[in-house]
Amino acid sequence: xxxxxxxxxxxxxxxxxxxxxxxxxxxxxxxxxxxxxxxxxxxxxxxxxxxxxxxxxxxxxxxxxxxxxxxxxxxxxxxxxxxxxxxxxxxxxxxxxxxxxxxxxxxxxxxxxxxxxxxxxxxxxxxxxxxxxxxxxxxxxxxxxxxxxxxxxxxxxxxxxxxxxxxxxxxxxxxxxxxxxxxxxxxxxxxxxxxxxxxxxxxxxxxxxxxxxxxxxxxxxxxxxxxxxxxxxxxxxxxxxxxxxxxxxxxxxxxxxxxxxxxxxxxxxxxxxxxxxxxxxxxxxxxxxxxxxxxxxxxxxxxxxxxxxxxxxxxxxxxxxxxxxxxxxxxxxxxxxxxxxxxxxxxxxxxxxxxxxxxxxxxxxxxxxxxxxxxxxxxxxxxxxxxxxxxxxxxxxxxxxxxxxxxxxxxxxxxxxxxxxxxxxxxxxxxxxxxxxxxxxxxxxxxxxxxxxxxxxxxxxxxxxxxxxxxxxxxxxxxxxxxxxxxxxxxxxxxxxxxxxxxxxxxxxxxxxxxxxxxxxxxxxxxxxxxxxxxxxxxxxxxxxxxxxxxxxxxxxxxxxxxxxxxxxxxxxxxxxxxxxxxxxxxxxxxxxxxxxxxxxxxxxxxxxxxxxxxxxxxxxxxxxxxxxxxxxxxxxxxxxxxxxxxxxxxxxxxxxxxxxxxxxxxxxxxxxxxxxxxxxxxxxxxxxxxxxxxxxxxxxxxxxxxxxxxxxxxxxxxxxxxxxxxx
Amino acid sequence: xxxxxxxxxxxxxxxxxxxxxxxxxxxxxxxxxxxxxxxxxxxxxxxxxxxxxxxxxxxxxxxxxxxxxxxxxxxxxxxxxxxxxxxxxxxxxxxxxxxxxxxxxxxxxxxxxxxxxxxxxxxxxxxxxxxxxxxxxxxxxxxxxxxxxxxxxxxxxxxxxxxxxxxxxxxxxxxxxxxxxxxxxxxxxxxxxxxxxxxxxxxxxxxxxxxxxxxxxxxxxxxxxxxxxxxxxxxxxxxxx
Numbered sequence: 001x002x003x004x005x006x007x008x009x010x011x012x013x014x015x016x017x018x019x020x021x022x023x024x025x026x027x028x029x030x031x032x033x034x035x036x037x038x039x040x041x042x043x044x045x046x047x048x049x050x051x052x053x054x055x056x057x058x059x060x061x062x063x064x065x066x067x068x069x070x071x072x073x074x075x076x077x078x079x080x081x082x083x084x085x086x087x088x089x090x091x092x093x094x095x096x097x098x099x100x101x102x103x104x105x106x107x108x109x110x111x112x113x114x115x116x117x118x119x120x121x122x123x124x125x126x127x128x129x130x131x132x133x134x135x136x137x138x139x140x141x142x143x144x145x146x147x148x149x150x151x152x153x154x155x156x157x158x159x160x161x162x163x164x165x166x167x168x169x170x171x172x173x174x175x176x177x178x179x180x181x182x183x184x185x186x187x188x189x190x191x192x193x194x195x196x197x198x199x200x201x202x203x204x205x206x207x208x209x210x211x212x213x214x215x216x217x218x219x220x221x222x223x224x225x226x227x228x229x230x231x232x233x234x235x236x237x238x239x240x241x242x243x244x245x246x247x248x249x250x251x252x253x254x255x256x257x258x259x260x261x262x263x264x265x266x267x268x269x270x271x272x273x274x275x276x277x278x279x280x281x282x283x284x285x286x287x288x289x290x291x292x293x294x295x296x297x298x299x300x301x302x303x304x305x306x307x308x309x310x311x312x313x314x315x316x317x318x319x320x321x322x323x324x325x326x327x328x329x330x331x332x333x334x335x336x337x338x339x340x341x342x343x344x345x346x347x348x349x350x351x352x353x354x355x356x357x358x359x360x361x362x363x364x365x366x367x368x369x370x371x372x373x374x375x376x377x378x379x380x381x382x383x384x385x386x387x388x389x390x391x392x393x394x395x396x397x398x399x400x401x402x403x404x405x406x407x408x409x410x411x412x413x414x415x416x417x418x419x420x421x422x423x424x425x426x427x428x429x430x431x432x433x434x435x436x437x438x439x440x441x442x443x444x445x446x447x448x449x450x451x452x453x454x455x456x457x458x459x460x461x462x463x464x465x466x467x468x469x470x471x472x473x474x475x476x477x478x479x480x481x482x483x484x485x486x487x488x489x490x491x492x493x494x495x496x497x498x499x500x501x502x503x504x505x506x507x508x509x510x511x512x513x514x515x516x517x518x519x520x521x522x523x524x525x526x527x528x529x530x531x532x533x534x535x536x537x538x539x540x541x542x543x544x545x546x547x548x549x550x551x552x553x554x555x556x557x558x559x560x561x562x563x564x565x566x567x568x569x570x571x572x573x574x575x576x577x578x579x580x581x582x583x584x585x586x587x588x589x590x591x592x593x594x595x596x597x598x599x600x601x602x603x604x605x606x607x608x609x610x611x612x613x614x615x616x617x618x619x620x621x622x623x624x625x626x627x628x629x630x631x632x633x634x635x636x637x638x639x640x641x642x643x644x645x646x647x648x649x650x651x652x653x654x655x656x657x658x659x660x661x662x663x664x665x666x667x668x669x670x671x672x673x674x675x676x677x678x679x680x681x682x683x684x685x686x687x688x689x690x691x692x693x694x695x696x697x698x699x700x701x702x703x704x705x706x707x708x709x710x711x712x713x714x715x716x717x718x719x720x721x722x723x724x725x726x727x728x
Numbered sequence: 729x730x731x732x733x734x735x736x737x738x739x740x741x742x743x744x745x746x747x748x749x750x751x752x753x754x755x756x757x758x759x760x761x762x763x764x765x766x767x768x769x770x771x772x773x774x775x776x777x778x779x780x781x782x783x784x785x786x787x788x789x790x791x792x793x794x795x796x797x798x799x800x801x802x803x804x805x806x807x808x809x810x811x812x813x814x815x816x817x818x819x820x821x822x823x824x825x826x827x828x829x830x831x832x833x834x835x836x837x838x839x840x841x842x843x844x845x846x847x848x849x850x851x852x853x854x855x856x857x858x859x860x861x862x863x864x865x866x867x868x869x870x871x872x873x874x875x876x877x878x879x880x881x882x883x884x885x886x887x888x889x890x891x892x893x894x895x896x897x898x899x900x901x902x903x904x905x906x907x908x909x910x911x912x913x914x915x916x917x918x919x920x921x922x923x924x925x926x927x928x929x930x931x932x933x934x935x936x937x938x939x940x941x942x943x944x945x946x947x948x949x950x951x952x953x954x955x956x957x958x959x960x961x962x963x964x965x966x967x968x969x
Binding site: 055057058059060061062064065068069071072075076078079081 | 777780781783784787788790791794864866867869870871872873874895896897900
């Protein structure tokens with residue numbers, strides 16, 4: 001394991017596993033999961049001045065040239081061109097084929113042989129072993145046959161099998177790299193180099209992990225900003241999609257904070273780092289994505305075990321095939337059937353089935369800011385039938401807003417103006433909600449003097465020479481303000497159903513009451529509906545009072561509500577659901593949600609969640625990303641389905657081909673083509689995940705224009721109408 | 729023999745079309761600083777790499793045609809002039825394919841072009857680019873081999889034609905004649921590096937289109953005309969096998 005390569009293949013970003021291939025490319029040590037990735041990476045990134053990269057291509061080209069020539073002659077021989085009078089040239093052609101085949105086998109077979117030897121020394125048999133034994137048998141037999149003047153040579157088999165496997169691995173690796181496109185910017189955090197400006201003004205490159213607080217970093221347009229910091233020179237716009245999930249340019253100038261992972265789109269920037277290069281959120285995301293990719297899901301472990309026992313059994317089957325058929329057929333025919341068995345049984349596609357689809361899914365989710373901590377999470381999420389929500393901070397924002405104003409006949413705008421005039425001086429969150437409501441309704445706030453905050457009661461002041469107050473009923477009593485019985489009654493009702501109520505009075509009379517409620521998360525109702533359309537029921541588990549919980553749940557269309565639960569009770573309640581349904585997920589945010597997130601089959605933390613909740617959760621949503629839930633479920637289901645079809649194809653392919661080969665119905669060359677085809681089929685099947693629809697555009701964007709009207713509608717409605725939770 | 733001459737002529741005329749893409753590569757290969765002989769060797773290696781790929785494709789296509797159409801023991805059905813139903817279907821398909829290619833050369837079928845180009849070209853183009861500048865002596869050979877696989881309507885057309893011969897050898901010879909036909913223009917491009925006037929290139933494309941159209945019609949004729957009416961086939965001398 002190297003600092004730069006880590007445990008992921010440099011090319012396709014799948015875990016390299018125990019068979020890592022280490023190579024030095026462009027002066028950097030890189031780890032690859034397979035020979036194909038090493039080829040594909042060098043073709044794509046190798047500089048032509050680099051001997052290694054160019055030589056690889058030349059070798060493949062020459063191997064192709066030689067094997068195509070061998071195949072040409074063989075096709076002519078099979079086509080019956082050299083029959084009759086021409087048959088006497090056949091021995092000459094055989095010798096020519098030997099001369100062509102020997103360098104081909106060395107050039108193309110070298111990497112397979114090396115892998116076999118290295119792994120063999122560690123006591124492991126791999127699919128390369130099968131290829132080497134199969135090809136070696138065909139080559140050695142043919143070489144002996146040439147000198148014994150035996151008419152049957154199989155140089156074409158030996159070389160074409162090598163060529164097809166090399167080509168198949170290359171194409172497969174090229175396809176796999178496409179699957180990793182979404183992951184690349186996330187994993188770049190660990191190997192990014194930054195341009196550090198020294199005290200004397202010179203610039204030098206250094207790895208991002210060496211950046212400390214106060215380091216000056218220059219970022220050119222088009223480059224990725226690798227550190228958190230503040231701009232001290234230049235202006236530009238940045239794209240913060242990697243972190244926030246939303247791809248739109250954000251204006252930046254001197255003094256603006258920039259986040260690591262965003263892309264500098266326009267001008268050069270000079271940034272003073274505000275922390276260590278490894279402590280950025282980007283680096284954290286990178287680490288968590290890397291861990292998710294490396295962890296193997298249960299289905300993958302199963303496939304790995306199958307692969308591990310496959311190679312020895314295939315060797316045995318190949319030997320049995322030869323022994324069996326040698327009783328009835330000439331040895332060379334029997335041997336060819338054995339070779340076909342070895343070649344066709346390469347379990348490459350099985351090992352590829354699960355990790356490819358999962359990494360595509362993880363990358364896709366990550367591009368929209370959703371972090372998945374574990375590959376198996378996607379499989380559990382696909383089977384989730386019940387989604388439990390925490391209320392405050394998850395379904396609601398935990399921020400008050402005005403939902404109704406009731407008066408004794410005074411104009412609501414006047415009451416609001418008075419209240420806002422006082423609350424303007426308040427630090428209380430309810431007070432700020434009142435001021436905001438006045439601003440939204442374009443009500444001019446009254447001018448208040450001598451404003452005094454009375455802790456636990458409210459606020460008083462002088463407006464137009466009269467004493468005015470906004471606060472609790474107790475404050476009204478303290479000031480001896482009279483109150484109409486109807487107003488007092490609806491105030492009691494509102495408080496009983498969990499609303500926060502501010503009484504407003506002036507000139508010795510309580511004239512209005514303002515009801516405030518928690519703000520529901522944008523699109524929560526649509527999200528719940530969309531989940532229900534996917535067969536997922538929602539329940540609310542909250543520590544809040546029952547009336548509040550029921551009101552919120554009713555507004556969102558959730559029937560099952562458990563209120564007044566302590567953190568431990570939540571965990572027990574979820575356990576009850578766990579037993580009755582197959583998979584249960586929990587969405588939460590707070591400190592107290594840690595245990596219940598860990599208890600759920602899938603714990604989902606919202607973006608604003610506390611660190612503890614994030615640690616305990618298997619999926620972390622971006623800030624304001626509750627609306628992504630249905631899409632995430634879609635992705636998980638698609639990934640899970642793809643893994644299954646992949647495994648079905650790969651196993652089915654191997655099974656059918658193996659049967660045909662051991663019955664002697666498959667030529668080794670066709671077998672090699674089929675095997676190369678099976679891996680490519682798995683890659684293509686997985687790449688279909690790219691066609692998953694993007695999530696519908698973020699409601700926040702629409703919110704900015706539509707939100708103002710939303711509050712307008714809600715204001716002025718009497719409390720008696722109950723829950724008024726609209727999307728805002 | 730006449731048949732292969734027509735194919736050669738089509739290749740020759742068509743190669744002026746190739747100059748746009750492959751000619752660029754040949755130019756890029758350029759001159760060897762080690763002298764004229766080295767330069768010539770370089771381009772011969774490049775072109776023989778290309779030719780090998782073409783021959784391989786031709787033989788493969790012919791053999792595939794043979795595998796599909798041959799029943800036990802009747803390997804030389806074509807010589808006897810007895811085309812069975814499957815061969816007719818293949819010949820019809822190949823003929824239609826060639827006519828489509830020819831029409832595309834006349835600028836009449838643009839959608840077809842998009843289908844043929846850009847399929848695997850990006851992958852190949854990447855490897856070609858990095859091979860182009862390598863100083864290694866064997867690089868031009870590898871370069872030529874990859875170049876031969878570049879998606880090109882001309883190559884597809886003749887591969888289809890090769891398949892319709894239903895045998896490895898005529899298939900190989902068809903593609904070989906085509907490949908040799910492209911030699912003069914490609915060698916000239918490499919050696920002289922002079923770009924032909926666009927008017928001449930256009931004429932070459934039209935000529936190539938006409939040749940391919942002619943071959944396509946003949947092949948289609950083999951597929952759909954009754955047995956006695958293989959006039960064109962007889963006129964061109966048939967396939968030696």
